[in-house]
Amino acid sequence: MPFRPLHDRVVVRRLAQEEKSKGGIIIPDTAKEKPQEGEVIAVGPGVRDEQGRVHPLDVKPGDRIVFGKWSGSEIKLDGDDLLVLKESDIIGVYEG
Template identity: 70%
Template structure:
């Protein structure tokens, strides 16, 4: 893939949710919500402040993250559904 996010943006692949609950109930596709957990595929170089200095991102490719339900912009790259979002939309790193 030849895509590199700019500045403080990251490219995220959603991690699929479990198909069953802890009690063993199988969740049908129509009742599933989109997962709010993902893996960073690519990250930008960082945000610039008012004086032009670059502040590197705290996340990197390969990190598993949690993000808000309505975060990011959905894009399709090389046939895969991905999200582009700002680092500020990320709630935290898992693991």
């Protein structure tokens, strides 16, 4: 990827949302909410503390994460819609 996030920023590709509800009703595009799950594409080097030491991030490329509904900034890179957010906006990482 020709894009490297800085500091504690993470680049995420949103995962596709279900087309049907649990009851089998097809959800039109206009009624869908943006997914809050994604795959980490790239991570920054980490955040610096007061002494200038860099602390690496807890997530890595390939991790599947959950993030806040209104988190991050949307960007378009090489035709892909991506999201750049801070590590603190990540709620959790799926294990296994």
